[in-house]
Amino acid sequence: MQNYLSDKAAGLKPYTAGEQPKAKNIIKLNTNENPYPPSPKTLDAYHHFDASNLRLYPRPDGGELRNTIAKIYDVPASCVFCGNGSDEILGFAFAAFFDGDVMFPDITYSFYPVWAALFGITYSTLALRDDFTIPVDRLCAKGIVLANPNAPTGIAIGQGDIEDVLMRNRDSVVIVDEAYAAFGAQSAACLVPEYPNLVVVNTLSKSHALAGMRIGYALAQPHLIDGLMRIKNSFNSYPLDAVAQCVGSAALMDSDYYTDVAKKIAATRDRVAAQLKILGFTVLPSCANFLFVTKQGMSAAALKNHLELGDIYVRHWDNPRISEFLRISIGTDRQMDTLIQKIKGFPG
Secondary structure, three states, X not given: OXXXXXXXXXXXXXXXXXXXXXXXXXXXXOOOOOOOOOOHHHHHHHHOOOHHHHHOOOOOOOHHHHHHHHHHHOOOHHHEEEEOHHHHHHHHHHHHHOOOOEEEEOOOOXXXXXXXXXXXXXXXXXXOXXXXXXXXXXXXXXXXXXXXXXXXXXXXXXXXXXXXXXXXXXXXXXXXEOOOHHHOXXXXXXXXXXXXXXXXXXXXXXXXXXXXXXXXXXXXXXXXXXXXXXXXXXXXXXXXXXXXXXXXXXXXXOHHHHHHHHHHHHHHHHHHHHHHHHOOOEEOOOOOOEEEEEOOOOOHXXXXXXXXXXXXXXXXXXXXXXXXXXXXXXXXXXXXXXXXXXXXXXOO
């Protein structure tokens, strides 16, 4: 058959998302979704959205959502960028700030090399230490990308380490991807007014249980926000729909509810980590809504298959450094208790 793809499209190795099983009554612990529903106030905003306004284009800059984010972080709206999930914003950021010589850890969010390839950006990876921590003193490049907490390890670095990277790379843009920060990491958002080379990217998918709505945002000084706007307006002037702007704003304003949910998830995470350690697992210290675990002498792939036979889905990678690890999203207490019982029944 005739190849109708461009050389770029044909040569890409796209990002592979976590499996989305269609069966009902499964325990889905493979995509780091929030196991609890959005807050009542969030749902109320959704149900009372004036659908007659759908005939109009949404605000191209994020509208009320942008203003709410600015208020929460006590920054001007010119320091806020809104997009269709953090993935879109990160893609825009690669295009806006990097021409080449980008660095990120060798074990991290696997979308980073995909964006680099898509935009023709050369990159290098920094090997994590044997304990999977990041040797931040060796991060030095024309562009740096850090997931904090890192994925899929869940390990976080402190604000002081981020400042060290920013100061040693003053002529480089440093992107801090905080998709999981709400569950225990220090946010770098407060550093934005001080550092003109910092971009902090966040999402409402995990912390605010809105993965199905695709809402993300970035914080940076206006000259960097302008770069994101340039890329957005060269691709899609209206990436975030009017419903998402309304609902996202309501969710962010209901901080007490989501803070409590994050604490509940973190408590479940720590309880399950302790149980897995009793069962002989090595569990990396997590500040995210997932655990990264391994057990000597046990095949991670075989355990994943065993769990799927019991309708429990977790995440596994073939990467040699982590092929004997599983990433387990944190579900409800009942779901996690079922997981533990299923693991106890694994013959391996």
